[in-house]
Amino acid sequence: MPHAPAHADLIIQASWIAPVEGPARLLADHAIVVSGGRIADILPAADAERRWRATDTVRLDGQLLMPGLVNIHTHAAMNLFRGLADDLPLMTWLEEHIWPAEGRWVNEQFVADGTRLAAAEMIRGGTTCFADMYFFPDAIARAAREAGLRATVFCPVMDVPTAMGQGPDDYLRVATQAADDWRHDPLISIGFGPHAPYTVSDGPLQRVVTLAEELDAQIMMHVHETAAEVLMAKDATGERPLARLARLGLLSPRLIAVHMTQLEDDEIELVKTTGTHIAHCPESNLKLASGFCPVERLRLAGINIGLGTDSAASNNDLDMIGELRTAALLAKGVAGAADALPADAALAMATLNGARALGLDQQTGSLVPGKQADIIAIDLNRLETRPVFDPIAQVVYAATRDQVTHSWVAGRCLMADRTLQTLNAERILRDTQTWQEMLNG
Ligand SMILES: CSC[C@H]1O[C@@H](n2cnc3c(O)ncnc32)[C@H](O)[C@@H]1O
Numbered sequence: 132m133p134h135a136p137a138h139a140d141l142i143i144q145a146s147w148i149a150p151v152e153g154p155a156r157l158l159a160d161h162a163i164v165v166s167g168g169r170i171a172d173i174l175p176a177a178d179a180e181r182r183w184r185a186t187d188t189v190r191l192d193g194q195l196l197m198p199g200l201v202n203i204h205t206h207a208a209m210n211l212f213r214g215l216a217d218d219l220p221l222m223t224w225l226e227e228h229i230w231p232a233e234g235r236w237v238n239e240q241f242v243a244d245g246t247r248l249a250a251a252e253m254i255r256g257g258t259t260c261f262a263d264m265y266f267f268p269d270a271i272a273r274a275a276r277e278a279g280l281r282a283t284v285f286c287p288v289m290d291v292p293t294a295m296g297q298g299p300d301d302y303l304r305v306a307t308q309a310a311d312d313w314r315h316d317p318l319i320s321i322g323f324g325p326h327a328p329y330t331v332s333d334g335p336l337q338r339v340v341t342l343a344e345e346l347d348a349q350i351m352m353h354v355h356e357t358a359a360e361v362l363m364a365k366d367a368t369g370e371r372p373l374a375r376l377a378r379l380g381l382l383s384p385r386l387i388a389v390h391m392t393q394l395e396d397d398e399i400e401l402v403k404t405t406g407t408h409i410a411h412c413p414e415s416n417l418k419l420a421s422g423f424c425p426v427e428r429l430r431l432a433g434i435n436i437g438l439g440t441d442s443a444a445s446n447n448d449l450d451m452i453g454e455l456r457t458a459a460l461l462a463k464g465v466a467g468a469a470d471a472l473p474a475d476a477a478l479a480m481a482t483l484n485g486a487r488a489l490g491l492d493q494q495t496g497s498l499v500p501g502k503q504a505d506i507i508a509i510d511l512n513r514l515e516t517r518p519v520f521d522p523i524a525q526v527v528y529a530a531t532r533d534q535v536t537h538s539w540v541a542g543r544c545l546m547a548d549r550t551l552q553t554l555n556a557e558r559i560l561r562d563t564q565t566w567q568e569m570l571n572g
Pocket residue numbers: 206221225229230233264265266287288289324325326327353356415441442445
């Protein structure tokens with residue numbers, strides 16, 4: 132006797148599904164069934180119609196469904212500084228342009244408006260989860276919530292005063308308060324974001340380690356971004372920054388070390404044995420001429436690497452599909468091997484590995500029954516991506532972000548047929564124009 136169909140909220144049918152995790156690399160003519168914000172089933176499209184009755188059904192011929200992209204390192208509000216200072220090396224860019232601009236302009240409203248602008252760009256580019264590291268974490272979390280994005284907000288910790296606080300005591304108080312305030316939110320997580328080894332002294336770093344343990348939170352820090360950073364520390368203290376972080380107890384699966392362009396063999400071993408994650412930001416590293424993260428060596432050593440754009444002030448976009456291609460191509464160039472970071476590994480870096488670094492891999496990063504329905508659709512039925520011999524290779528090597536048509540987070544639609552569902556694009560453009568006029572003086 133055939134069973135009566137079960138009820139679901141949504142069925143999404145597509146020509147291909149790339150689950151990123153599980154037995155199948157690729158499924159053709161399948162459907163994803165969504166119920167209560169989670170993936171209830173993935174099955175052949177013909178079976179879905181017999182076994183499930185859904186409130187909504189979306190049919191996407193010529194399209195690929197894949198996990199939403201996970202951008203594990205950005206400073207979203209800095210979208211309002213896009214194009215403010217280009218063609219400069221890191222420390223000139225930071226000390227002579229960005230930090231003075233932040234001192235003048237960054238307040239809660241700036242962060243709210245800038246993060247909303249970034250959220251719209253991220254949704255349009257297929258990102259469903261992002262890790263942010265910027266001032267006024269509450270404003271970031273609220274903007275992410277409004278957009279419907281999943282986010283981990285890393286609260287800044289520095290020795291120096293900013294608009295957000297006078298020093299480490301203030302920053303740590305804000306971070307613990309944010310962790311408490313957002314504890315029960317299903318989409319928002321709070322972490323600690325000590326800025327960099329050259330801006331945070333030992334005491335605050337040790338307090339971050341203790342607090343992160345107590346609150347079960349992740350830590351994110353810019354580490355070994357440039358050769359100059361390592362050289363300066365070595366000259367001043369005799370110790371390389373990574374060795375200092377190891378001595379202070381930071382290296383662990385709680386830490387996401389961002390950039391990591393300068394690594395000796397024993398440091399790679401240290402990162403591996405401590406379970407430290409790496410956030411690879413190839414375009415920011417290229418634009419600031421910071422150096423090259425040895426991604427293929429790290430990957431072969433078994434280190435977990437996620438992908439980040441860094442901010443729109445150093446990238447200059449939050450385009451994770453573009454970043455994915457840059458990462459794949461650069462890895463081949465750096466390793467001198469065409470098979471370095473193959474397409475499937477690059478896609479995993481931009482999805483599941485990022486989720487793992489954030490401690491969110493039970494929830495997002497792959498399309499597996501039971502996980503949250505964080506899904507995007509990419510239209511491959513375009514002149515630029517035809518013929519389709521391998522949809523995954525097509526996404527990594529040929530597709531562009533404007534081919535992302537739909538996005539769902541926990542089953543909620545954030546974009547349909549390229550129209551934003553949660554954010555008001557006209558209002559964001561108006562607010563951005565107001566900021567541009569103010570920044571122009
Ligand atoms: C406290 S975190 C925010 C802080 O970081 C600055 N920042 C942005 N990009 C980078 C980078 O690539 N390296 C170091 N610091 C960076 C940002 O401007 C904020 O001041």
